[in-house]
Amino acid sequence: MKTITVVLTAEDQPDVTAQRLARSGLVAAAILCVPPGGATGRTELGGLPCTEVEGAAPGSGAVVQRVLQAAGTAQLLRVTGDTDPHPTALRRMAVALSETGAGMVFGDYMDLSPEGKASSHPLSDYQTGSLQDSFPFGPLQLWSVQAIRDALQSHGGVEGLSWMAWYDVRLKVSVGRAIHRLPEPLALLIPRDQRRSGEQVFDYLTASRERQVEAEQVCTAHLERVGAKLTGPFRAYVPQGEHPVDVSVVIPVRDRARTVMDAVSSALDQQVDASFNVIVVDNHSTDGTTELLRERAQIDPRLVHVIPDRLDLGIGGCWNQAVNHPSCGRYVVQLDSDDIYSGKDTVARMFASLRDGQCGMAVGSYTLVNMELQELPPGLIDHREWTDDNGPNNALRIGGLGAPRAFATDLLRRYPFPNASYGEDYAVVLRISREYRVGRIYDSLYLCRRWEDNSDADLPPATKARYQTYKDRLRTLELAARQQRGS
16 A cells, blocks of 8 residues: 655755665655745656645745645655665555554665765764754654644744744644654655764754744744743843952863863963963873973963863863862863864953853854864854843754853852763753853954864764764753743
């Protein structure tokens, strides 16, 4: 029985892909999404009956509605890219979808290189905290048409959305139905994007402002729907206790002999109308970093060189070591060992934002540069999607808030960093922004230097999936905490 209608776009090699899908014996028809004026009246695609749907964007509400109207089957397959499904993939997906009552199923795949080599591309499981509009589903998504219709009937349609209708559909469906990942390779995919992970990591920030706003609106509506929307008012931070200095710059480091002294000098050169020091937590470096730091600390007493007793610390654990050190100031400002501040007033401006705004934390803006400090695309990262009233809600949709980050030390002692080396700052940002005001500076205060040894320079798919899972778990926990708070 043919239970599937496939949805393709002109970018998906539609004729070839439709032929491949037809071999499964489960696909009844194809829907081809074309730009305005792009319809040619074709009624066949790769041997399948075809309906053309015109629209400015495949993700617009108008296109999604027309697709649902044209779908005459129980299941709808969205395909991305030049994809060759495994012979049993669609049957595996169809069985999983129907027998579990899920709203959608997706699965892992294999990347096919230009040289013809196939390599595994695992994905992460979907969870309630999988709120990013850019969540990686892979090339095949099989939807229950009834689940979509039920969700839109219960939670409202997608009218008026120009780009994010499928994102809206996914969030609405997820309220009442599961979204399952099949942890097995379902297809071969020839990736369109051959860039390394370090070049892809900022893509979600380069979407147009209009798309960002629409995605934020969709996500915020979902948070309200599930009882997790924050409405404020957010608390001002009232300083407590005594501290040896006003501000500490914190630099965790391991094996960064090439870059760490640039970071340290950038911090020590700051001009601040307050007392400050620089705490470097040297996580048992083996490449000469330790000797460089020890020598500089002997010259400048403002540099506090800390070597932890423990051997199991991630970046978050190093932060906790610094925050709880006797030399730590009332406020702390972040600096990664790869990076430098863009001017001598960065710490002063972050300190003022915290002190004058009575904020629990503050976030600046940064510019991507190479090791010669030449600007790299997309240049300035200022996260202007943040607003004082809705920023803490939108924080659950995006991958991070920016840099440099500064915190009230007492709050970090109360809400410590996870002992992890990815997402550790995001966890703290979510917790503090749930309750306290967040200061923002939209000028570039920080130079994020991209080079071959950046921790995210070239991540294998399995590591990317693990990182995605971890950040989604942080969102899941935060979502539950916000629901508990509002109950």
